[in-house]
Amino acid sequence: MPKKEPVIFFIGWNACINCGACVAICPQEAGFISPFDTIAVDRPCDIACLLCEDICPVSTITHKPA
Numbered sequence: 815m816p817k818k819e820p821v822i823f824f825i826g827w828n829a830c831i832n833c834g835a836c837v838a839i840c841p842q843e844a845g846f847i848s849p850f851d852t853i854a855v856d857r858p859c860d861i862a863c864l865l866c867e868d869i870c871p872v873s874t875i876t877h878k879p880a
């Protein structure tokens with residue numbers, strides 16, 4: 815399977831309800847968490863599984879290539 819390209823996530827803060835689902839499902843090591851208890855948006859994700867985007871109940875996570 816080809817290696818995925820790193821991504822940077824964005825969260826629509828007005829829509830986020832701080833449910834924590836994105837953090838709970840994230841396979842990154844502990845610490846890939848933002849000060850807002852969401853997945854980190856300040857550094858690239860090199861796994862890029864995008865599970866956080868899929869699980870977000872308000873569909874407010876998006877990404878772009880890092």
Ligand code: SF4
Nearest residue numbers: 830831833834836870
């Ligand atoms: S899953 Fe979506 S609504 Fe829940 S904390 Fe993460 S960004 Fe916010």
